Amino acid sequence: MKFNTKTIHGGQQHDVAYGSVMPPIYQTTTYAQSTPGNHKGYEYSRTHNPTRHALEQSFASLEDGNYGLAFGSGIAAIDAVLKLLKPGDEVISTNDLYGGTYRLFTKIYENFGIKFHFIGMRNIDNIESFISAKTKLIWVETPTNPMMNIIDIKAVSDVSKKHNLLLAVDNTFATPYLQQPLNLGADIVMHSATKYLGGHSDVVMGGLVVRDKSLADRLYFIQNASGAICGPQDAFLVLRGIKTLHVRMQRHCENGRAVAEFLQSHSKIKNVYWPGFESHPNHEIAKSQMKDFGGMVSFTTKESNFDEAIKIVENLKIFTLAESLGGVESLAGHPASMTHASIPKDEREKTGVVDSLIRLSVGIEDKADLIADLKQAIG
Numbered sequence: 038m039k040f041n042t043k044t045i046h047g048g049q050q051h052d053v054a055y056g057s058v059m060p061p062i063y064q065t066t067t068y069a070q071s072t073p074g075n076h077k078g079y080e081y082s083r084t085h086n087p088t089r090h091a092l093e094q095s096f097a098s099l100e101d102g103n104y105g106l107a108f109g110s111g112i113a114a115i116d117a118v119l120k121l122l123k124p125g126d127e128v129i130s131t132n133d134l135y136g137g138t139y140r141l142f143t144k145i146y147e148n149f150g151i152k153f154h155f156i157g158m159r160n161i162d163n164i165e166s167f168i169s170a171k172t173k174l175i176w177v178e179t180p181t182n183p184m185m186n187i188i189d190i191k192a193v194s195d196v197s198k199k200h201n202l203l204l205a206v207d208n209t210f211a212t213p214y215l216q217q218p219l220n221l222g223a224d225i226v227m228h229s230a231t232k233y234l235g236g237h238s239d240v241v242m243g244g245l246v247v248r249d250k251s252l253a254d255r256l257y258f259i260q261n262a263s264g265a266i267c268g269p270q271d272a273f274l275v276l277r278g279i280k281t282l283h284v285r286m287q288r289h290c291e292n293g294r295a296v297a298e299f300l301q302s303h304s305k306i307k308n309v310y311w312p313g314f315e316s317h318p319n320h321e322i323a324k325s326q327m328k329d330f331g332g333m334v335s336f337t338t339k340e341s342n343f344d345e346a347i348k349i350v351e352n353l354k355i356f357t358l359a360e361s362l363g364g365v366e367s368l369a370g371h372p373a374s375m376t377h378a379s380i381p382k383d384e385r386e387k388t389g390v391v392d393s394l395i396r397l398s399v400g401i402e403d404k405a406d407l408i409a410d411l412k413q414a415i416g
């Protein structure tokens with residue numbers, strides 16, 4: 038089955054009771070048993086729920102994996118991966134990463150004796166020098182948030198395989214429409230389904246997909262034992278969102294390109310971060326591991342100060358000033374004061390998250406309206 042068919046049918050079956058085309062929202066905590074232990078595969082909804090199961094099958098299908106898991110948020114999905122580790126273990130992570138992931142790693146898991154090395158992964162050789170006998174996991178986000186750096190997943194997976202480490206890839210920005218990390222050698226794919234998979238800015242949800250049965254079993258155990266599951270109503274909404282993922286992504290990419298090119302040509306704009314430019318330092322890797330370049334675009338103004346950036350985001354009318362990304366509507370954010378405020382200033386500036394940086398999640402509106410809006414806001 039090809040990808041566009043998978044978004045609609047992947048892992049899905051019509052409901053056995055009445056043939057409903059969409060899975061019913063099984064809003065139930067428990068399931069009747071005829072004798073103790075004799076049931077139809079479902080006992081208690083923290084452990085299993087048919088609506089959630091349908092979504093988990095869809096996740097697995099989209100990422101070309103064997104097992105999918107849905108969680109109450111993207112962060113809850115990351116948290117489940119971290120629970121595979123023990124005190125003393127070490128993680129090598131990209132240094133340019135979602136602020137909430139950085140906060141979880143440093144403010145929660147460092148307290149439990151896990152050590153993190155935050156490093157630039159544009160140069161793969163850099164990774165090996167941080168590997169020791171204690172290293173267990175490599176954490177990759179690509180494209181990175183918000184600097185749109187590209188990490189060569191295949192090259193990182195060669196390193197992780199050589200040293201027998203787990204490789205997890207946060208695939209939130211690219212979505213499986215653009216990039217499928219398991220096919221490039223990753224062990225775990227993670228999603229904030231809050232973003233493109235849900236796609237309509239109305240659900241907070243996370244997901245994981247793996248191929249290996251024993252890894253899946255450990256993660257299912259954690260999912261049930263720690264309990265950070267999503268509800269059936271939310272599972273239904275994300276399944277509905279996924280059915281148009283391919284058409285939405287196509288438009289996100291088209292509009293993202295138009296916006297990036299407009300900004301690049303504007304006299305008041307300094308840098309535009311978008312992997313589709315030939316001048317992007319890892320354009321060739323982006324071209325080889327992604328189908329297109331997505332709808333996320335970041336930029337800085339020549340007038341490089343905090344106030345100038347704030348003025349632009351306040352002036353925007355169609356782009357909404359808001360956190361988050363990946364919905365049908367265009368959003369603008371100021372990472373230094375919003376999504377990345379939890380990362381210390383000197384730490385974030387090292388990766389390029391300066392005060393004048395603005396991040397756009399380009400939606401699927403008419404691109405002429407989006408460009409006109411940016412034009413009037415930048416002045």
Ligand SMILES: *Cc1c(COP(=O)(O)O)cnc(C)c1O
Binds near residue numbers: 135178182210229242
């Ligand atoms: C939003 C986001 C997360 C966290 O997901 P939530 O659903 O907000 O918990 C993780 N990684 C990336 C890249 C994100 O954009």
